[in-house]
Amino acid sequence: MNTVVLSDPSPEPSPQLIGDDLRAKAASVLERFVDQFGGVGVRGAVISTADGFDIAMTAMPEAEGTKLSALSSSISAIGDMATLEVGIGNNHQSITIEGGDGYIFILNIPSAACPMILSVAASKEIMLGKLMYYARLVVEGMAEA
């Protein structure tokens, strides 16, 4: 099915339930996160709603961040199904996609008010342990939002 075409290029309206405060907080949290790596390893990051709308992104073209938000939403939802089915918990905590030239990490940000997802694009040079540590800090920081 290579011929499927997105017919409607106009962007969907940005949801209003995401307040400016939340956006600002997400933006600054992401800045601090990327700073930890000094430009090595992390290619970009986006915090999005669980239903696929981007809230804030950094070091990433907007189109990519928007797309990744939707993709991560679907992948997370299937990840949740898998963890439930196999019995390793109720919600996925993280999913790692390994490509030839890098990784995508998708982390669940549980929050009663506004369930979110953190997606990070990284190159192969990334120190996995360091990334997961600081990514978890992002999750904790946003979960209190």
Add this chain to the structure above:
Amino acid sequence: MMHDNDLAEDEIAISYASACCSRRDLVLLKSVLSLYGAQGHAVWHYHRSREVDVLVIGPEIASAEAAAVLHSDARNGGQAMLWINDLPVSPDNPRVFQCKPPLRALQLVAKLKQIELYIRQQRARQAASPRFEGREQLETARFALIQWPPLDFFSGDKDFLRMSSMLSVRRMTLDELTLQSTRPREKCRKFLYEMHRAGYARLIGPEEENPLPPASAQSNAPKRSGLNGLFSRIRASLGLSSA
């Protein structure tokens, strides 16, 4: 009726009849027509019959009748009309050409040219797609669905709905439809006839490419057994009647 091979190559013959016209207008019409024909345009012939290319309707028609004439089903042959009348014509109606009375020669000639163009285009279209000559043709012609009919067309008959659904994926002949639907041939014939008459199905000319091969005449032979059996199994599991 004059044969087309009596005419010069590009000339065509147009038959017409008239009704409710004033004597003055008829006299003017005939003299303009003979001049018009002599100039190498279409040659118009009068026929005392309704089965003509153009109906000339004058102002002496009663208004109720006029309304009926104007709104008559455009799908029936697409007969053109020269409307010598003040009553307005919808601009969306391509087959009615209006000249407000009293008739004037210049105005009339302009309309004759428009009518001639309309008829040339219509004949070109008909040459490209086969004319429906009658019920005998139903037996062998191949039909394609061109628009899903409105619900009341089906009159609640589920067989008709199924037949339309079949026709939506494959262009079929009466034989093929009868076989595929397992319904009586007469019912299938009626379906195809009504669909064609109402304009929801059209005939396929022999030169047209059929995107799906016609259902094989030996359809009783086992088809790809896997899939054919699959549909019966789906029907059974869902509690739907077998086809």
Add this chain to the structure above:
Amino acid sequence: MIEHKILFTGTVGAGKTTAIQAISEIPPVCTDVLSSDPTIGKEKTTVALDYGEISLGKTERLRLYGTPGQQRFAFMWKILAQGALGLVILVDHSRPDPLRDLMIYLDNFKTLIQESACVVVICKMDESHPPLLEDFTQAMKQKQMVYPVIPADVRDKEQVLWILELLLVQMETRQ
């Protein structure tokens, strides 16, 4: 286990999950998530897929998949369409521009439709305001994609079964 698939698509709230629920033998699996989009007027929205099942005997199964409705999940449409036997497009008549909605799905699933089968279902039909059923069939005629268009209430199992019947009839005719 031999697997077959039928796909349900359409805008958010049109009734994909409901339609699957009406006929699935298992309680449908949904990947519904709380919606942050106030324009869709729903609390939850499907972000990956809905899933239902009908068994066809011991070794065979018919899977019913519902796609997400929102266009940003169009990549899921592509994934889910692979190998489907047919497509049901649910059109929500109460939306502002249902004709445009239908055109989007016809365009995006064009290849699948042309290779298999399609039924267009108008949900929440209100005959007192446009577009009328004929507007839908006329639009499809212009596109030369002529398939059944029927109004239905997909909460009713009988009506969903009838939709599947029209789909099956197309699939059988293609053989």
